[in-house]
Amino acid sequence: MLDILGTIAGNILSLPGILGLALGMMTRNLLVAAILGGVVGVAETYIFSGFDFARVEPLDLAIAIGVGVIAGCVGRAIRVRGATV
Amino acid sequence: MANNDSNEKRPGFIRRIWNGFWSPSGVLSLGFLLIAGFLGGVMAWGGFHWALEETNTEEFCISCHSMTKNWDEYTDTIHYNNHSGVRATCPDCHVPHEWQYKVKAKIMASKDLYHEIIGTIDTDEKYEDHRLKMATAVWTKMKKTDSRECRNCHSFEYMDFTIQETRAAADHQKALDEGKTCIDCHQGIAHGLPTGYLERYETVAEGLEAAK
Structure with a gap:
């Protein structure tokens, strides 16, 4: 559990x-x-796997993509809420 | 007839702060906001990083009572005391240098505070009871990461086998040929080994191999 939480925090x-x-x-x-x-x-x-996809952990990849997608959506929400352009 | 705005209910405190936060500034220029945001960001990030580094010192690690025993064991090893005076302190071996993995290690280390408070390993007997479990966790991490923290200082590529002891040179060459990693042989490099460590390590290694 802490392993997953730590990975999420690291990605955030x-x-x-x-x-x-x-x-x-x-x-x-x-x-x-x-x-x-x-x-x-x-x-x-x-990048963190040393430019080697063979060393990529599937769970790490899934969490990184998940955090990235959520961060992107939050960023978009900030744009919509806080800018007129 | 004009609407009477005074009859509208005034928003609550949190709602007013929220609305104010998202309203355009009427008194501050874009340049001011950018510069202030940049300075605020530098201070916030710098402060966070400084605090993180403060927890990344030997003094911080051994300030807990639970660390007494493993500290004593470590001071008997070559990583503490050697001819060159170069040392590997607690975070050098237990905390990754890469930012993302460092944050992960710090999050995972939060459990250590809990166990310090409840006294999970506050006596020698309790420590021995948990030694195999703690060692297994570290071995697993080391094996999974190809002994990443060891390799911050040690590298096969720069080892001069000709000035190593014959046995060490032969074993290092063998490890290089067979793709082994540091922890495969050096399980007790800085702390005492638990009973049955070899069988447990083989289980860890086989489990990780099977998971590939």
Whole structure:
């Protein structure tokens, strides 16, 4: 349980959470925001595995994508709520 | 007849803060907000990182009573005392350097505070009862990560086998050839080994191999 919680927290404070949120704030389209966040999740897992997909843990990848998608959607919500453009 | 706005119910405190938070600023320029946001971000991130690093020191680790026994064991090893004076402290072996994995390790270490409070390993007897379980957790992590924390300092690529002891050089060459990782041989490198450690380690290694 702590392993999963730690992975989630690590992703929130790492690229999927922060860059995903920032990219989500760049669009008003929910799907685009979610995709951007998901792509960041995949990219981050790939980078941290030493650019070797064979070393990617499926659970880590799933959590990174999930956090990225949620962060992207939250970023999009911030854009819609807090900007007129 | 004009509407009488004064009859409308005034929003609650939290709602007013929420509305104010999302309202455009009427007195601050975009530049001010950007610079203030940047400075606030630097201070918040710097403060967070500083606090995290404060928990990443040997002094912090051994400030808990539960750490007394493993600290004593560690001080008898070459990672504490050696001819060169280069040391590997608690976080060097137990906390990853990579940011994401470091945060994960810190979250997982929160359970240590709970066990310190309830005294899970506050006597030698209790410590021995839990030694195999604790060691298994560390071995599993080391094996899964190809001994990532060891490799922050040690690397096969830069080992000069010609100046190693004959047995060590032969074993390191064998490990290199067979794709083994540090923890496969060095389970008790910094702390005492529990009874039945070899059988347990083989179980861990076989379990991880089967999961691949």
